[in-house]
Every structure is written in C-alpha cells, then in structure tokens.
Amino acid sequence: MKREVQIISTKLMTPTPRKNYVRRENVLKKLETLYDYKLVVVKGSAGSGKTTICSSFVKENQEFSIAWITLDKENNNVFSFWYYMLESMRVYIEEIKDIISLFQMIMHKDDMKRIIVALINLLSTKDDITIIIDDFHYITDVDVNKTMEYFLKHSSENVRIVLLTREEPKFYVGDFLISGRLLEIGEEELKFSADEGFRFIKDTLRMDLNYEVIHDMNMLAEGWIGGLQLIALARSYHKNDCTQHMKVLNKYMITYLSKEILDALEEDEKDFLVKTSILSYFNEEICNKLLEKQGTKEIITRLFQKHLFIINLDEDRGIYRYHAIFQQFLQHSFKRLEKEKQKKLRLRAAEVYERCGDFEECIKQLLEMQCFEDALRKIEVHGQNPQGWSYLQHIPLTCIVQNKEMTFQLIFYHYCNMEFEQCTEILNIVYEGESGHHPWRVFEFCKALIEENNLQLDVLFINEIEDMDISDVTKAIIYVELSFFLRFQERIKDALYVLDKASVLEKRMKNPYVKMGILSSLCQIKEELGDLKECESLYKQLFQVIEQHPFLSALTVTCHIGITGIYLKRLQLEEAEKSLQHVQGDEAVVGKAYLYNLMELQFLKGDKQQANETIRKLQTFEVYQNELFISSILKYAIHVDGEYAQQLDQFVLMYKQKKEKKKLRTEDKLLYAQILLQKGHVQESLQLLDEVAEFTRKHKVKVLLIEALLLKVLILGNDMQKHKRELLNLLREAVHYSYENHILLPYLRIDKQIQTLLMLLKEERLQDLNEREREFLYTLLQLGDHDKENILLSNRELEVLKVLATGASNKKIGEQLCISISTVKTHIINIYSKLHVSNRVEAIKKATEQGMMNYINPN
Known part of the structure; x- marks a missing residue:
C-alpha cells in the first residue's frame, strides 16, 4: 500500500457505489434538500441500502464538501468518536490539525466540550460541510451522545450531520424536529419498489430472469435490498427456484441462503472469503501478505464481479470491505478453523496493519486472539493518549499491572475523570500478593491520592516518573494533573514543585497546550494563596498564549472565568460582571464554573434571591453533591436564612466522618466554625479558627487566613473591652495580609462592631501601618459605611478635600500636596461630580455630613 493510503484510515473513506446502481429518485430528491436541515437521520435495518444511497448521493454531488465516517463498536467512547470526527475534517480544513494536536493531549472527559467549542468556532468560518456518519447505532455511550447533541445544537448553520443508523439516535432530537431542521428517511422509504427491484436484478446484478420470477423474489424480500440480493445470488448458483420453499425471510433463512452461496463458490474463492x-x-497487498501468496487481486476482482456483499471503498486504490451481514456469516466459518490457524492469521493481520500504519486495526486483531501482552506493548508504543488507553478496557487488569507505565497512566486517566472505583480496583490488583507493599513508589503516591493520605513527594517518586518510558508530553500532563490534585489537598509546596518539573519539559518541547495547563494551575494556586497581582499577570500570559495560537481560542472562556475570581476577591464587581459577559453564550462549556462565579457576584451585589436560585442550579451538578466540594457551596448557603438547615446538618455529620479519616480541608473547617458559632458553641469555634489560622499562616494562604481572623474578631467583639488588645492585633494582621493584593472580599460583611474597631485601629495604631496599609484601611472604612450613600472618593481626592476645607487656593493645594495646578483642578472636578455638588462649600458640607472627613489621612 502506498504511503498516502497508510496514513488515511478506511473509516474515513466514502464507499464507492457499485456500477449500474439503481438510482433511487425519491430518496435522492430528499437528500438533495439536506442543506435546508441541520440533522438528517437515515434509519433502516442491515442491508436496507442506507450506505449505497448516501454514497451514490456523494458521487453525484461532488461539488459539495462531504466528510464520511464509518463507525464500529470500538468508537463507542468519547475520545475515539471525536478522534474520528476531527480526522474526518482534515481534508477540508487545514487548521484542524491544531485542534487534533490539542485533543490528543487531554485527559478529562469534561475537556471534550472545550475541544468541541474550538471545532465549532473553526467551522463557523468555513464553507458548508456535511458529515455523514455510517453505523451510528454503535453509539450508545452517554458522554458521546451528550457531546454530539451539544455539537449539533451550537454549531453554525453551515454544518450538518447525516446519521445512517439501524436505531433511533440516543440523544435528544426534539428541538430539531420542532424547528423543522430534522429530515428523516425511514425503513419504508428505503425499500425497493417492484420496478426498482426489477432494475436491480436486471441492471445491477445483470441476471437474465423473467418478470414473473423477479416478481416472486421481490414479494419474498418485501423490498428489503439485502434479502433480494441474497435470494438472487442463491438462485444464480442454484438454477432451481429457491423461492418456492420459503415463506419468511428470517435470520435462519439468511444463513441458509448465505451458505448456499458460499458452497457454490470455487474452493480458492471460498478459502479467500x-x-x-x-x-x-483489504486490498491486494494486504491480502497477499495475510495469505502469504501472490495474485489475490484476480480473486478480489472475480468476487466483486459476482456481486457478493463486497463494498468498494476506493476504486482507484482498490480498497474494499465486506458488508456487515456477509462478514458476520463468513466469520462463523472462520471460527470453525483450527485454533492455531486462526491465531496465526490474526497475528499476521495485526502485523500487516501495523506495517500499514493502522495502529487501531493492529490492536483489534491482537485483542480478538487475547494476545494481551502483545496488545499492551503496541498500545504503549502507539497510544499514549486517552484514545489509545480506551483499548485497555479490553485487557485484563492482571495483565496491565505488569506494566508500570501503562498502569500509572490508566490510574491517572480514571482519577482525572473522578472514576475512583476504577482507580481502587487497579490499585488492589497492583498490591495483590505484595503483602500490602509495592516496590514502585508511584503506586504508593496513587494510593495516597485515592485515599487522601498525606504522602509527601520525594526524589524517589519524581525519579520514577522521569525514568518511565513515556513521552515528554505525557509526563508534563501528568505533572500538571498532579499539581491540581495536590493543590486540592492543600499541598501547595508539592504542587509548585511538580509544576516546575512540567515547565522544564514544556520549555524543551514548546507545547502551547502544556503551557496553558501549567499557567492555569499556577493561576489557581496563586489565587488561593491570595497573590492576586501575580495571578493577574499569569492570566495576561494565558491570554497572550491564546492570541498566539488561535486554535486554543476555546479556552478563552476559562481564562475569563478565572480572572473573574480575582475581580470578586477585590470587589471589582463591574469588572467581574464584564468578564462574565464574555462567557455568556458559552455557559454550557464552563457550566458549573460560570454558575459558581455568577452566584458569588449575585451575593456580593446583595441579590440573595437570585444567588439562592443559582445555588439550586449548582447543586444539580454531581460535583457539588460530593463531600469534597460541598463546603464551597454551603459557605454561601449558610447566609440564606433557614433554607439550607438540613444540608448544613448533613454537612456536620459528613465533617465528623471526614475528621476521623483526616480528610478535612481548611474550607471545611471554616464552614464548620461558622456552624458551631450559630449553634452557640463559641469556644469550639474559636479553637478551630486558631487551628485554621496556624495552618494558613504557615502556608501563606492569605484569603482563608483573613476569613479566619475576621470571624474571630466577630466572636471576640461581643466583649470589646475585655479583648480590645487582641481584637486590634487581629485586625492589624488581617490588614497586613490584605493590603498588597487589595483583598476585600472577606471584609464585605463588615458590621458596625467591626467598623468601630477599624476606626479604633486608625486612631490608636495608624503609626504602626505603612503608607499602603493606611490607604487600604481608608478603603475598608468607606466599605463599611453602609448607612451613608457609600460614595467612594480616592485617597488622593480625600487629601485634596481636606486641604480644600481649609480655604486654600488651588495653587496652595498643589504646593502642599506636591501636584500640579491642573491635577488639583481635575481632582476637584471629580470630587464635585461624585458628590453631586457644584462648589467648594457644598462639597465640604456634604463630605462632613457623610463622615468622609473622618477618613482623611492626618499625615
């Protein structure tokens, strides 16, 4: 086979319709209207002519851009299916190679939507393209059907899908039906009429039979094309009337007719089939190598001319396949061969396909003969990505665990998709017979991840990964994924360490997707630590990477979601709202992440009712029903009076169970401290807050530390005289950890009690604060002024206002504050505008009434 054929999977070839095919005028006329529809479903039983009709349509409409995919049971998973979807468009869309490169590196099923969005965006700029998917009835997987439904719903009108299937699609098509964008061609329409049956026998099969015999054959087949061909072929080999003893063309009769056909062939033809x-x-070269003989082309030609169930995939290159019905029958005969002969042929077929560059067919042959070790070696060489790993489901785990690299990757693949039971099953087999221990450190770490034990990273563990016989891309992805889970387990130091390892690999290979993964993980770590300035800088780098690599544009929404978190922590609500507007229209892609940020924004704006509705939506996601993530929802829900009391009680039970297993996170402890306070257990709450403060100080987790400090202030503030010194120290510490990154979110619910303490801090400890800490304190004082109009003047405007109140001229104000006269005028105009006044007297009066003069820095 020539090289260009080796790299093109036959699943992506449009079958060539047989010569002298019967032109199905009515059906073809319906297909010619497909550009009026979004989805076309051609539904019929095996042998009903679905493939022939559509392939003849493609042949007659070569001016259209049409991609073809033929599926089988191996494509019934989200990675394999979309691999073929993307590959099918390579001929028509040059840029698709970038998305394919991106696809080959993902580990999360959830990331498929981002890939699909990238594909949708790319296709929207192209000419019309139609994708015909043959044998779609093999697709029963929920994830595949969900992503297919999403693609159809959101792709532009220049893209349409034609499904050839024996069954109804498993995804919802009601919207397309209601909107008139669904075209259905059913079993009845696919049946031959009497005239079409007559032409099929006479013109296509070239059989010289009289009208009465053909009529009887048609009546028996009841318009079913496959049945008619079987009867006709059986009659051509046996001149007697094979219809006279048949009343029903059932599966047993089909087998009988097929046997009659096979037995009537020459021995070399039968052996070949x-x-x-x-x-x-197959083609001549494949068959020559499989059968270890020359000249198979003559047999192939002879059989094809006899109109057996052989489909021509590529007439110029001589590539064929058997119709599913006929192939299944032939394989029954194959299974009657000696076992050793079957194995030799399968192994030879695997070798032939591998030489052709068809990794998938090679693996399938090995798996059929249960040559699991050989299959595993091929997967290790050719399939270090989720598409290749999907074949591992056919290999016993007892075999897989003998290969450290593949076992580790498989565990990580399941872990990334939160399939923890599969991870545990694999690890149980890994440790079976090892007396509870295993010499490979990586499995100790995997076990710790699953059981959430605090096994620390060490040189031995990293060395094992570095020594693994896996690609740099795979290693880098594993490091990035590790960082996400280590971060979730609050092991920040370890997470940063593995990200450094990933960065070293990325610099060597210059892979934009890996770089995106590294930067994304760093952003989340820095946000959690409260290093918001650094985090914002990292997001700018992310946007730059996307700008440099347009095929990553689908990830833009993720960046907008991420940077919204920074804006919310700084209470930059307008910026947060604008950022979320960039996501609107893509909410389905980011789903829960978008809704979570929206819920936070609604709470911060005081829209409790809307926030409550969003919480309800979030709780429909499985992840927020998980004990690992539930506290991130309930920490807001606790402020909705009474409504979540039952769920908070369930959280308390869950908390105690997690405490016993030492699985508590800081966020869990903070929420529990609030619940304890609500229940009147003040000392327990204070003790827990001290524990949180100690941990967050040690690991420099600023946001959670500030929350713990302020909650403690809220508790101790009930006896201000007794705890005055400690309260001021706590607030002083909170300001210290807040000012540099302008972390305002924890202070939002400042009540009058804390407002009084902040004023006290200003009066008694102002000299202890540096200039920027003072500026931050003034911001907090304005933030807490709920009883006023809450008109915020900048620190410089407040300074100008103070000098203005002395009656100084603009020149004097400028000299005193070391700014130009024009700058003074600008500040005064802004002050008038914000206070809605027109002169100095009114400005001073209104500022005094609102207490703004109290916030002015006396220095």
Missing part, C-alpha cells in the same frame, strides 16, 4: 473475513478492510 473465510480467511479475509477478519479484515476490516
């Missing part, structure tokens, strides 16, 4: 029935596709 049986032995090549294991091939998904």
Whole structure:
C-alpha cells in the first residue's frame, strides 16, 4: 500500500457505489434538500441500502464538501468518536490539525466540550460541510451522545450531520424536529419498489430472469435490498427456484441462503472469503501478505464481479470491505478453523496493519486472539493518549499491572475523570500478593491520592516518573494533573514543585497546550494563596498564549472565568460582571464554573434571591453533591436564612466522618466554625479558627487566613473591652495580609462592631501601618459605611478635600500636596461630580455630613 493510503484510515473513506446502481429518485430528491436541515437521520435495518444511497448521493454531488465516517463498536467512547470526527475534517480544513494536536493531549472527559467549542468556532468560518456518519447505532455511550447533541445544537448553520443508523439516535432530537431542521428517511422509504427491484436484478446484478420470477423474489424480500440480493445470488448458483420453499425471510433463512452461496463458490474463492473475513478492510497487498501468496487481486476482482456483499471503498486504490451481514456469516466459518490457524492469521493481520500504519486495526486483531501482552506493548508504543488507553478496557487488569507505565497512566486517566472505583480496583490488583507493599513508589503516591493520605513527594517518586518510558508530553500532563490534585489537598509546596518539573519539559518541547495547563494551575494556586497581582499577570500570559495560537481560542472562556475570581476577591464587581459577559453564550462549556462565579457576584451585589436560585442550579451538578466540594457551596448557603438547615446538618455529620479519616480541608473547617458559632458553641469555634489560622499562616494562604481572623474578631467583639488588645492585633494582621493584593472580599460583611474597631485601629495604631496599609484601611472604612450613600472618593481626592476645607487656593493645594495646578483642578472636578455638588462649600458640607472627613489621612 502506498504511503498516502497508510496514513488515511478506511473509516474515513466514502464507499464507492457499485456500477449500474439503481438510482433511487425519491430518496435522492430528499437528500438533495439536506442543506435546508441541520440533522438528517437515515434509519433502516442491515442491508436496507442506507450506505449505497448516501454514497451514490456523494458521487453525484461532488461539488459539495462531504466528510464520511464509518463507525464500529470500538468508537463507542468519547475520545475515539471525536478522534474520528476531527480526522474526518482534515481534508477540508487545514487548521484542524491544531485542534487534533490539542485533543490528543487531554485527559478529562469534561475537556471534550472545550475541544468541541474550538471545532465549532473553526467551522463557523468555513464553507458548508456535511458529515455523514455510517453505523451510528454503535453509539450508545452517554458522554458521546451528550457531546454530539451539544455539537449539533451550537454549531453554525453551515454544518450538518447525516446519521445512517439501524436505531433511533440516543440523544435528544426534539428541538430539531420542532424547528423543522430534522429530515428523516425511514425503513419504508428505503425499500425497493417492484420496478426498482426489477432494475436491480436486471441492471445491477445483470441476471437474465423473467418478470414473473423477479416478481416472486421481490414479494419474498418485501423490498428489503439485502434479502433480494441474497435470494438472487442463491438462485444464480442454484438454477432451481429457491423461492418456492420459503415463506419468511428470517435470520435462519439468511444463513441458509448465505451458505448456499458460499458452497457454490470455487474452493480458492471460498478459502479467500473465510480467511479475509477478519479484515476490516483489504486490498491486494494486504491480502497477499495475510495469505502469504501472490495474485489475490484476480480473486478480489472475480468476487466483486459476482456481486457478493463486497463494498468498494476506493476504486482507484482498490480498497474494499465486506458488508456487515456477509462478514458476520463468513466469520462463523472462520471460527470453525483450527485454533492455531486462526491465531496465526490474526497475528499476521495485526502485523500487516501495523506495517500499514493502522495502529487501531493492529490492536483489534491482537485483542480478538487475547494476545494481551502483545496488545499492551503496541498500545504503549502507539497510544499514549486517552484514545489509545480506551483499548485497555479490553485487557485484563492482571495483565496491565505488569506494566508500570501503562498502569500509572490508566490510574491517572480514571482519577482525572473522578472514576475512583476504577482507580481502587487497579490499585488492589497492583498490591495483590505484595503483602500490602509495592516496590514502585508511584503506586504508593496513587494510593495516597485515592485515599487522601498525606504522602509527601520525594526524589524517589519524581525519579520514577522521569525514568518511565513515556513521552515528554505525557509526563508534563501528568505533572500538571498532579499539581491540581495536590493543590486540592492543600499541598501547595508539592504542587509548585511538580509544576516546575512540567515547565522544564514544556520549555524543551514548546507545547502551547502544556503551557496553558501549567499557567492555569499556577493561576489557581496563586489565587488561593491570595497573590492576586501575580495571578493577574499569569492570566495576561494565558491570554497572550491564546492570541498566539488561535486554535486554543476555546479556552478563552476559562481564562475569563478565572480572572473573574480575582475581580470578586477585590470587589471589582463591574469588572467581574464584564468578564462574565464574555462567557455568556458559552455557559454550557464552563457550566458549573460560570454558575459558581455568577452566584458569588449575585451575593456580593446583595441579590440573595437570585444567588439562592443559582445555588439550586449548582447543586444539580454531581460535583457539588460530593463531600469534597460541598463546603464551597454551603459557605454561601449558610447566609440564606433557614433554607439550607438540613444540608448544613448533613454537612456536620459528613465533617465528623471526614475528621476521623483526616480528610478535612481548611474550607471545611471554616464552614464548620461558622456552624458551631450559630449553634452557640463559641469556644469550639474559636479553637478551630486558631487551628485554621496556624495552618494558613504557615502556608501563606492569605484569603482563608483573613476569613479566619475576621470571624474571630466577630466572636471576640461581643466583649470589646475585655479583648480590645487582641481584637486590634487581629485586625492589624488581617490588614497586613490584605493590603498588597487589595483583598476585600472577606471584609464585605463588615458590621458596625467591626467598623468601630477599624476606626479604633486608625486612631490608636495608624503609626504602626505603612503608607499602603493606611490607604487600604481608608478603603475598608468607606466599605463599611453602609448607612451613608457609600460614595467612594480616592485617597488622593480625600487629601485634596481636606486641604480644600481649609480655604486654600488651588495653587496652595498643589504646593502642599506636591501636584500640579491642573491635577488639583481635575481632582476637584471629580470630587464635585461624585458628590453631586457644584462648589467648594457644598462639597465640604456634604463630605462632613457623610463622615468622609473622618477618613482623611492626618499625615
């Protein structure tokens, strides 16, 4: 086979319709209207002519851009299916190679939507393209159907899908039906009429039979094309009337007719059919190598001319495949061969396909003969990505665990998709017979991840990963994924360490997707630490990477979601709202992340009712029903009076169970401290807050530390005289950890009690604060002034206002504050505008009434 054929999977070839095919005028006329529809479903039983009709349509409409995919049971997973979807468009869309490169590196099923969005965006700029998917009835997987439904719903009108299937699609098509964008062609329309049956026998099969015989054959087949061909072929080999003893053309009769056909062939033809029935596709070269003989082209030509169930995939290159019905029958005969002969043929077929560059068919042949070790070696060489790993489901775990690299990757693949039971099952087999221990450190770490034990990273562990016989891309992705889970376990130091390892690899290979993963993980770590300035800088880098690599544009929404978190922590609500507007229209992609930020924004704006509705939506996501993530929702829900009391009680029970297993996170402890306070257990709450403060100080987790300090202030503030010194120290510490990154979110619920303490801090400890800490304190004082109009003047405007109140001229104000006269005028105009006044007297009066003069820095 020539090189260009080796790299093109036959699943992506449009079958060539047989010569002298019967032109189905009515059906073709319906297909010619497909550009009026978004989805076309051609539904019929095996052998009903679905493939022939659509392939003849493609042949007759070569001016259209049409991609073809033929599926089988191996494509019934989200990675394999979309691999073929993307590959099918490579011929028509040059830029698709970038998205394919991105796809080959993802580990999360959730990331498929981002890939699909990138594909949708790319297709929207192209000419019309139609994707015909044959044998779609193999697709029963929930994830595949969900992503297919999403693609159809959101792709532009220049893209349409034609499904050839024996069953109804498993995804919802009601919207397309209601909107008139669904075209259905059913079993009845696919049946031959009497005239079409007559032409099929006479013109296509070239059989010289009289009208009465053809009529009887038509009546028996009841318009079913496959049945009619079987009867006709059986009659051509046996001149007697094979219809006279048949009343029903059932599956037993089909087998009988097929046997009659096979037995009537020459021995070399029969031998060829049986032995090549294991091939998904074939040509002369493949058959020569499989059968270890020359001259198979003559047999192929002879059989094709006899109108057996052989489909021509590529007439110029001489590539064929058997119709599913006929192939299944032939394989029954193949299984009657000696076991050793079957194995030799399968192994030879695997070798032939591998030489052709068809990794998938090679693996399938090995798996059929249960040559699991050989299959595993091929997967290790060719399939270090989720598409390749999907084949591992056919290999016993007892075999897989002998290979450290593949086992580790498989565990990580399941872990990334939160399939923890599969992880545990694999690890149990890994440790079976090892007396509870295993010499490979990586499995100790995997076990710790699953059981959430605090096993620290060490040189031995990293060395094992570095020594693994896996690609740099795979290693880098593993490091990035590790960082996410280590961060979630609050092991920040370890997370940063593995990200450094990933960065070293990325610099060597210059892979934009890996770089995006590293930067994304760093952003989340820095946000959690409260290093918001650094985090914002990292997001700018992310946007730059996307700008440099347009195929990553689908990840833009993720960046907008991420940077919204920074704006919310700084209470920059307008910026947060604008950022979320960039996501609108893509909410389905980011889903829960978008809703979570929206819920936070609604709470911060005081829209409790809307926030409550968003919480309800969030709780429909499985992840927020998980004990690992529930506290991130309930920390807001606790402020909705009474409504979540039952869920908070359930959290208390969950908390105690997690405490016993030492699985508590700081966020869990903070929420529990609030619940304890609500229940009147003040000392327990204070003790827990001290524990949180100690941990967050040690690990420099600023946001959670500030929350713990302020909650303690809220508790101790009930006896201000007794705890005055400690309260001021706590507030002083909170300001210290807040000012540099302008962290305002924890202070939002400043009540009059804390407002009084902040004023006291200003009066008694102002000299202890540096200039920027003082500026931050003034901001807090304005933030807490709920009883006023809450008109915020900048610190400089407040300074100008103070000098203005002395009656100084603009020149004098400028000299005193070391600014130009024009700058003074600008500040005064802004002050008038914000206070809605027109002169100095009114400005001073209104500022005094609102207490603004109290916030002015006396220095």
